[in-house]
Amino acid sequence: EPEVTQTPSHQVTQMGQEVILRCVPISNHLYFYWYRQILGQKVEFLVSFYNNEISEKSEIFDDQFSVERPDGSNFTLKIRSTKLEDSAMYFCASSETGRGGIGTQYFGPGTRLTVL
C-alpha cells in the first residue's frame, strides 16, 4: 500500500542552524501538508501546498519557514534559523483531493526535531 515517507526520522541541531525536513508524498496525490506536534500537545497545522504554491498557512508558519517541491516527488520544509521552541515532531501529509472532496489525509511517520 502506498505510504508517505519522511527523512530523517530524527534530526538534532543547534539553535540558529538551518534544517530541511524531507517528505515523499503518495505519488498520485495533489495536496501536501506539514503539521507539527510539540511533546504532549495537539497536532497543529503549519502549511498546505497545491499546484506548486502555498494554499494556506497558519500563524506558526512565519518567515523562518518555507516549503518547496524541488522535483516531482519530494516536498520539503525548511526552517532557516531554528529556535528551541521549534523542537517537535513534524508530520508531512498528502491527500488526493482537497477540502470538500474525499480528502483523506495520509500522514508520514514524522521527523523528530530536537533543537539544542
Add this chain to the structure above:
Amino acid sequence: KQEVTQIPAALSVPEGENLVLNCSFTDSAIYNLQWFRQDPGKGLTSLLLIQSSQREQTSGRLNASLDKSSGRSTLYIAASQPGDSATYLCAVLPGNTPLVFGKGTRLSVIA
C-alpha cells in the same frame, strides 16, 4: 475558532471489552471528520473518515459515528485487544482551515 475536545484523556480497559471514545467540536460547519491512531513516538494512521453527509463508517471492529448538528463523534471499538493500545486522535476539516485535532485519548488494553 474551531476547537476539538476528546474525552476521556486516558482509558484503561481489560481485553475483550467494548469501548467508546468521544470527540466533540464547537463549530458544526465541517467537511469531514477523521479518526487516527498514534503509537508512541510514531506517525498518524488514518482509521476512518466520515464525510459531513454521512452518519457513520465501519472498518472491522471499529465504528465511527457523526452527529454534526450536536458537534459530536464517537469511535466504538469492539472486543478490544492489547494491540489496540495507542492514542486515538479525532480531527475535523472545517470550512476554512485544514485539519483541527483534538488532544487524543490514550487507550491501554490490559491482557
